[in-house]
Amino acid sequence: GENVEQHPSTLSVQEGDSAVIKCTYSDSASNYFPWYKQELGKGPQLIIDIRSNVGEKKDQRIAVTLNKTAKHFSLHITETQPEDSAVYFCAATMNTGFQKLVFGTGTRLLVSP
Amino acid sequence: DAEITQSPRHKITETGRQVTLACHQIWNHNNMFWYRQDLGHGLRLIHYSYGVHDTNKGEVSDGYSVSRSNTEDLPLTLESAASSQTSVYFCASSELGANEQFFGPGTRLTVL
Numbered sequence: 470g471e472n473v474e475q476h477p478s479t480l481s482v483q484e485g486d487s488a489v490i491k492c493t494y495s496d497s498a499s500n501y502f503p504w505y506k507q508e509l510g511k512g513p514q515l516i517i518d519i520r521s522n523v524g525e526k527k528d529q530r531i532a533v534t535l536n537k538t539a540k541h542f543s544l545h546i547t548e549t550q551p552e553d554s555a556v557y558f559c560a561a562t563m564n565t566g567f568q569k570l571v572f573g574t575g576t577r578l579l580v581s582p
Numbered sequence: 583d584a585e586i587t588q589s590p591r592h593k594i595t596e597t598g599r600q601v602t603l604a605c606h607q608i609w610n611h612n613n614m615f616w617y618r619q620d621l622g623h624g625l626r627l628i629h630y631s632y633g634v635h636d637t638n639k640g641e642v643s644d645g646y647s648v649s650r651s652n653t654e655d656l657p658l659t660l661e662s663a664a665s666s667q668t669s670v671y672f673c674a675s676s677e678l679g680a681n682e683q684f685f686g687p688g689t690r691l692t693v694l
Binding site: 502505511513514570 | 615630
């Protein structure tokens, strides 16, 4: 089955810096890769996703890149703000319509003012 | 956005007791999922359902059961609670054929 590894487990940056979180996956059949943000005391919420036919996707200050050959994908947050502080999860799945996600172990991002 | 609720939000129980965690979504999503979240393990899938009367085991299903008698609800039952089941439990739902999962606020369960 699919296995997703996520690094780093914690990441501390200064406000305005960029943050990068990396994930690798094992199953070459996986073709959908979402990123979820979890704020304290809440459930995870989808912030961006990418499909295997695309190498990069941007949405304002966040972007995701995908390298299918190397089986890794990354989340990039630019101009970080204190409200970006949260736990971020990557996930992978075969986009067969059954939406059974395999999640990484999470990265706690702390943005200091 | 989907609205999905979980109850109770916090629960303390004793080893050996049966516990049921409720999950209710108002959007008639076909797909519903239960995850547990533990430090160092991320979110792990316990059970999932693609529709009424359909249930499937996930990665960590031992000691848990679910039933789907209607579209809106997927209760999770711990038949005989164990200390290893102390965790935060999240329910999620998604539309048929859609990828985005909408998560509830979570239930923190402590088994003493």
